[in-house]
Amino acid sequence: MSSIQDRGASSPQLLRRANRQALLQHALATRSFTAADAMAATGLTRATVLGVCAELEGAGWLHEVSAEREEGVVQRGRPARHYALRARAAVLVGVDAGQHTLSARVADLYGHELAASRCAAHGELDGADAELGAAAAEERLDGVRSLVEDVLERAGASALPRLLTVVGVPAPVDPAGHSPAGGSAYWSAMNPGFVDALEGAVVVENDANLAVLAEHALAVTAGKAAEATEGGATDHLAALLMGERFGAGLIVDGRLLRGADGGAGEMRFLDGVLGDSRGADGVAALARRWSLEGIAAGRPSPVLGSIHASRLTAEDVFVASREGDPLAREVLSRIGGRLARIAAILSSLLGVEKVVVAGAIATAIEPVLEHSRSELPEISAPPFPELAASSLGRDVVVRGAIELALARLREDPLSLLGPES
Template identity: 30%
Template sequence: MTATRPQPGRNASPRTARAINDRLALHLLHREGPLTAAQLKELTGLSRPSVADLVERLQESGLIEVVGESGAARRGPNARVYGIVAGRAYVAGLDVRVDSIGVEIADLLGTTLTRAGLTVPDGADPAATIESGVRLLLDAAGGKPLHTVACGAPGLVDPGTGRLAATGELPAWHADLVDEVRRRTGVPVLLENEVNLAAVAEQRLRGGAPDETFVLLWIGGGVGAALMLEGRLRRGTSGGAGEVGFLPVAAGGRLPTATNCDDGFHGLAGSHAVCALARAHGIPAGPLADAAAAADAVRAGSPAFLDELAGRIAVGAAAICAVLDPGTVVLAGEVGAAGGTDLAERVAGRLALLSPLRTRVLATAVPSGPILRGAVITAMDRAQDALFSPQP
């Protein structure tokens, strides 16, 4: 275990220096798990008295507690092991789709406590849907005070206002639900494009370098992408980075329009296209042609069907790689997750024929609930920043 200790400025006050050291210790305890005072001394480079002081301060603030004793053989009592108080704060993630709402409640360390969801039928009353969504969140929290909520939704999130941009493709209650959650909970509510949150989960849970670059290509009901460049999400000037459904790569030379991407990459690889392709190969596909039906078709797919689907996905991936050269493309979404490594390898083979750039194609490491998990990670990071921040 190693850590680089941040160096306070020469003119930093003792109070500021103590706060910076406290934050370092808290991040180490989150990253490494429970530690003894001796281990904190080794990792921070602080003196023994300084570590003793910060442990006392953090215990008094309710941020850490004794969680056990070290088992090492030594004279005298075993050393106390300190860990972060996970119940110091609670966070929530929301996954708001066109036809469903999901919620996950977690503690300050991101451990899931509750998951719940509801289906939103076509033509549902907007006001009733909003009330049901808020009630779903509050019931899942079970009376636990929430510190931060993060919400993922399809569409463009305006960087200036933090609200969903108006679009005819999404129900109006989406933006209103987020506003009502803010009003009813009275806590910070962060809004992010849902594919971006899936990329956050991918980055954190895959275990790659914190500054890695990759594109997460979401293939589900629609298609989208999240651009993780050197460890940071690239959202674009208007929040539209990754709207690859509008890539003009449809067959027959047709072009998408500013308001319809059916003749773009969406029409080539979205769920309706995947289900139609499956039926052409004699594979049953659900009548709704939604993301679940497309995923079922992929799981039941023949090699010829998977090869043709991989060729379609590779066309979009090649366009993305020609501009960004990310080095890695991760296949996610319901279809990407259902295809797993088999589909990823087929896409990699077709991509190598279309692009001179060396690009790995990987199956997602978070096949289940990536949007909720990314929302929880986002909310947890914000809560930790607030609770762990130096207070000079």
């Protein structure tokens, strides 16, 4: 047990840290402020506010800015000093480490994008070959490192402190940033130790979780803009990433659900529920598989039948459907039915009010959603979840990564800036 003298000696340090934390949190929440503004927001005295602002200004985190004058208002006396966060004192980095594509974004301390970059992911994944898997993991790590350096250079931020890097991966992630083995070599290949291998403070999170954070932040912003009228944010939201695999990010009661080892939202249960050994296949995989099965069975398909099987993509199926190809229309109808069942499960089990289909496929998914909406009343009971396509496109995961980085910064800025900042 520490002595009274020890506790007394540490109290000024703890108080100084608390005061700095309060001022930084206020600065992160506003564009500029006066001492009076900060006093009202934090409860600190004027002398304390001015002293801490001076310290943070000297450390490079705050700077004095010109006050905006209201038109027609005559200024009397000495104008109050206005402070603001030095937005580019450091940067935040978000990464979407997808299976086939890597993307990254750099943002300032307010979350404004400074630069973005994208490249193909390399490395052959083969869980049966340990040597090949290790080589693929190293190539994946090198790819992300190179991409981050590239996007920092594009932002002119290579020399700036990197406060936090958030990486999204298509695998469950535990609180320490690692993916469980879980019988799936794919998970360890998708997350080959990013939390330990990348420079600085790193958070690794499931990509669908980041997608739902991005969608929720967008909904909150829209709700505020509409003064929280009907159609604004919901605290019961699911985001479905529907590329090669279905993955769900879940916000229930306003909180992100992670589960044991980060396994909440994994859709492997669909194998049993749907009676399909590949029940968790996403839109891209389903479109290819069901189209090729239909062609093999002799189903009429003048558009898809003219495309070599090795080159057939989900985009081809969507285009063929718009051109009236009967097989393509049937495939999209089946995908709509599967999506309706997934939405019904999420609504019934978790009380989800809205299901957002996210990812690159979202821009073309509306015909599928129309079928899903029509099928929901046939397979489920009201209330039915709202089904919507994301407006964030292929950037949804990297946007969510920046949202999580901002949330961590706003919650505890000193943990990232350092105790002596």
